[in-house]
Amino acid sequence: MAEFMLAAAGFVLAVEAVGLIRILKGPGDADRVMATQLLGTGGIAALLLLAQAMDSPAAVDVALTLGLLAAFVSIAFVFGIAQSRTGGA
Amino acid sequence: MSAATLYGLCSAVLIGLGLFGLLTHPQVLRKILAFNLIGTGVFLLFGIAARRGAAAGFGGDPVPQALIITGLVVAFASTAVAVSLLLRLFQETGRTTLPSDE
Amino acid sequence: MALDIFLGLLVLGLAVWIVSTRDTLAAAVEFVAFGLVVTLVWVRLAAPDVALTEAALGSGLTGGLLLGASTRLARAETATSGERHGAVLRLSAAGVCALISAAIAALVILLPEPAPTLAPEVAANIAATGLENPLPAVLMAYRAIDTLLEVVVLLLALLAMWSLAPDHLWSGLPWRPDAVGRDGVLTFVAQLLAPVGILVGIHIFWIGSVAPGGEFQGATILAAMWILVTMAGLRDMPPMSRRWLRVVLVIGPAVFFAIGLAGFAIAGSFLGYPPSYAKQLILTIEIPLTLSIAAALALLIAGPPERAAQ
Amino acid sequence: MRLLLDGLTILAVGAGAFFFLAGTVGLLRFPDTLSRLHALTKADNLGLGLIVLGLLFQAEGLFAALKLIGVWLLTLLAGATVTQLFARAARNGGSPE
Numbered sequence: 001m002a003e004f005m006l007a008a009a010g011f012v013l014a015v016e017a018v019g020l021i022r023i024l025k026g027p028g029d030a031d032r033v034m035a036t037q038l039l040g041t042g043g044i045a046a047l048l049l050l051a052q053a054m055d056s057p058a059a060v061d062v063a064l065t066l067g068l069l070a071a072f073v074s075i076a077f078v079f080g081i082a083q084s085r086t087g088g089a
Numbered sequence: 090m091s092a093a094t095l096y097g098l099c100s101a102v103l104i105g106l107g108l109f110g111l112l113t114h115p116q117v118l119r120k121i122l123a124f125n126l127i128g129t130g131v132f133l134l135f136g137i138a139a140r141r142g143a144a145a146g147f148g149g150d151p152v153p154q155a156l157i158i159t160g161l162v163v164a165f166a167s168t169a170v171a172v173s174l175l176l177r178l179f180q181e182t183g184r185t186t187l188p189s190d191e
Numbered sequence: 192m193a194l195d196i197f198l199g200l201l202v203l204g205l206a207v208w209i210v211s212t213r214d215t216l217a218a219a220v221e222f223v224a225f226g227l228v229v230t231l232v233w234v235r236l237a238a239p240d241v242a243l244t245e246a247a248l249g250s251g252l253t254g255g256l257l258l259g260a261s262t263r264l265a266r267a268e269t270a271t272s273g274e275r276h277g278a279v280l281r282l283s284a285a286g287v288c289a290l291i292s293a294a295i296a297a298l299v300i301l302l303p304e305p306a307p308t309l310a311p312e313v314a315a316n317i318a319a320t321g322l323e324n325p326l327p328a329v330l331m332a333y334r335a336i337d338t339l340l341e342v343v344v345l346l347l348a349l350l351a352m353w354s355l356a357p358d359h360l361w362s363g364l365p366w367r368p369d370a371v372g373r374d375g376v377l378t379f380v381a382q383l384l385a386p387v388g389i390l391v392g393i394h395i396f397w398i399g400s401v402a403p404g405g406e407f408q409g410a411t412i413l414a415a416m417w418i419l420v421t422m423a424g425l426r427d428m429p430p431m432s433r434r435w436l437r438v439v440l441v442i443g444p445a446v447f448f449a450i451g452l453a454g455f456a457i458a459g460s461f462l463g464y465p466p467s468y469a470k471q472l473i474l475t476i477e478i479p480l481t482l483s484i485a486a487a488l489a490l491l492i493a494g495p496p497e498r499a500a501q
Numbered sequence: 502m503r504l505l506l507d508g509l510t511i512l513a514v515g516a517g518a519f520f521f522l523a524g525t526v527g528l529l530r531f532p533d534t535l536s537r538l539h540a541l542t543k544a545d546n547l548g549l550g551l552i553v554l555g556l557l558f559q560a561e562g563l564f565a566a567l568k569l570i571g572v573w574l575l576t577l578l579a580g581a582t583v584t585q586l587f588a589r590a591a592r593n594g595g596s597p598e
Contacts, residue, residue, distance in 0.1 A: 116215060
């Protein structure tokens with residue numbers, strides 16, 4: 001079972017990594033912003049799977065923290081983009 | 090090769106890459122990013138020392154792990170100071186790069 | 192092991208990308224992604240406490256700070272994105288860096304077997320602290336002076352940052368984005384996420400004595416939520432001159448230092464805890480310390496004063 | 502019983518992983534930012550939900566199970582609202598497409 005969880009975590013990460021390449025190419029800032037959210041979700045899934053596979057329940061807390069901070073970073077970014085576009089800097 | 094050695098080699102490359110970025114980017118923000126890469130590499134070195142020292146029922150030696158946590162906080166503080174120095178530089182001169190001496 | 196190889200390659204790939212991307216904003220986004228993968232690496236290295244710190248501070252808060260700065264500087268950065276040092280400098284830098292990497296790699300391979308470890312000593316002495324999670328036990332007892340000085344470093348960094356403000360703005364308010372981009376959705380997110388986040392932050396702090404977590408991780412989440420509320424315009428940051436703010440900033444290290452001094456009387460050494468109520472003393476230190484760290488981190492993100500206080 | 506639970510876990514986690522794949526395929530194939538946003542957030546959040554469901558069959562105790570559900574709810578809430586902000590940023594000229 002643990003091997004299956006590890007494999008699933010690896011698969012989700014690999015898939016997200018491919019998506020990340022696409023997103024970082026742009027063309028717009030909004031595409032790049034999506035990267036943080038994409039990785040947030042994928043990272044949380046991988047962490048939950050790792051928590052089960054490695055019998056390390058603390059990884060669930062790491063996932064929780066990651067979810068919160070990923071949202072924080074995304075919001076900071078979207079907000080920053082809106083600012084720089086209006087010359088708010 | 091154990092996972093610890095693997096990540097150790099990874100951190101060696103990371104430190105080199107970070108140092109390269111720090112030396113070659115004229116943009117200050119890129120230098121700060123590269124500086125954080127070096128930091129991550131150094132923390133990973135401590136991390137593998139901790140992992141190799143797994144004993145007494147702990148997955149890793151807690152002492153180097155505690156040092157990493159201290160290090161991460163200090164790295165954040167220095168990054169924040171560096172960023173505010175850069176913003177001040179920008180306000181004063183309108184520049185975000187350090188000119189090269191060549 | 193396959194997963195470890197994959198994670199290692201991902202870390203290196205992202206690092207190469209961060210160093211080589213032309214666009215600064217993209218590099219900052221990649222740094223957030225990089226921090227996330229490193230968080231997974233910490234879980235694989237059986238260091239969940241470090242993983243929590245990396246997720247909250249190394250990737251989250253640092254990422255937010257760098258993204259914020261790169262959006263503020265976006266125009267100037269785009270104009271200089273082609274600027275590079277000469278080929279000679281780049282080549283010689285590459286050579287030096289490759290040598291340093293090779294030396295460190297050699298060291299890693301030649302690390303002594305069996306590895307030196309302090310884990311048995313920690314296991315033998317952890318009972319004296321009354322804590323079950325070894326990391327806070329190390330941070331608050333064995334290396335307590337480090338931890339005390341670390342919080343002092345945070346305050347010194349904050350002072351250094353504040354002293355960058357022009358004289359007439361000293362004791363003013365930090366930079367605040369215009370209301371542009373701030374709307375119902377952002378307010379809603381902040382109203383929704385902040386209470387949940389504060390709860391999670393307190394949870395992470397509180398479980399620190401028995402499971403991975405602790406004051407630094409909890410405080411980072413609290414700081415992020417404070418910044419979120421400020422961004423949404425629900426509350427402005429206080430001016431630097433506010434007395435309560437300064438009290439919150441110093442109360443943690445002050446209590447820490449006071450209990451450390453009291454250690455001379457009750458346990459015979461600086462920062463010594465008598466075993467019978469070590470846990471109570473550590474908690475007495477940790478609660479104000481969490482508040483001070485959270486305030487210091489949030490103010491470090493907010494930056495030096497740029498607006499005059501009304 | 503154990504075998505049945507393991508089977509359910511494999512089924513749900515596998516389905517979850519499939520939706521992550523679907524999200525990425527959408528991301529690679531869809532022509533503009535807004536539809537890519539669609540593919541990404543819906544598929545990934547569903548994928549995460551299925552993985553959480555799969556892990557619930559293995560959860561030890563009520564608190565662990567509630568925490569897993571909590572992680573998913575938090576991601577859903579944050580994802581849904583943050584996506585709204587992304588879409589607005591994209592519409593206001595984030596992408597030339």
